[in-house]
Amino acid sequence: MYRELEIWKESVDFIKEIYSIADKFPKSEEYNLKSQIRRAAVSVSLNIAEGKSRHSSKDFAHFLNLSSSSLNEVDAILYICEELGYINGMIKIHNDIKILGKRINSLRKKLLKDST
Numbered sequence: 001m002y003r004e005l006e007i008w009k010e011s012v013d014f015i016k017e018i019y020s021i022a023d024k025f026p027k028s029e030e031y032n033l034k035s036q037i038r039r040a041a042v043s044v045s046l047n048i049a050e051g052k053s054r055h056s057s058k059d060f061a062h063f064l065n066l067s068s069s070s071l072n073e074v075d076a077i078l079y080i081c082e083e084l085g086y087i088n089g090m091i092k093i094h095n096d097i098k099i100l101g102k103r104i105n106s107l108r109k110k111l112l113k114d115s116t
Contacts, residue, residue, distance in 0.1 A: 002052035007103050011045035011067070014100055017093060018074060025086050033086075037077040043070035044100075057115040064108040071101050 002008050018041035025034045044067045051063025075097045081087050 002049040005048065005052060007100075007107060008045060008048045008052070010100055010103065011048055014096065015041045015045055017096065021078070021087060021090070021093060025081060029081075029086065033077055033081060037074055037081075040070045040073040040077065043067070044074070044104075048104075057111040061108045061111040061115070064104050064111070068101055068104050068108070071097055071104065 018037055022034045022037050047063045047067035047070065051060040051067070054060050054063065075094065078087070078090055078093060078097075082090055
């Protein structure tokens with residue numbers, strides 16, 4: 001089950017971090033960047049869960065690829081928000097994104113290797 005996966009648990013912790021950061025965005029971004037970053041962060045976790053329910057390693061790897069794409073979307077939004085002056089000092093979260101991305105990619109590569 002997906003809830004047993006460490007990477008899924010980490011993705012849920014990541015959502016909590018992103019929600020906390022998004023709360024710092026200005027009210028004017030409530031339905032734009034704030035909403036978008038939250039959806040992208042949740043998508044990381046949801047794609048891991050959905051992929052785990054698939055019946056093949058190749059399908060799971062596909063959903064991990066989608067999860068990785070959502071993670072990059074979060075990173076890009078954070079960068080934009082930093083450039084707009086909405087947030088600063090995001091070194092830790094960018095590092096967390098990098099680590100989570102590496103873990104997702106590592107699992108994806110393992111699944112693809114196992115499926116051949």
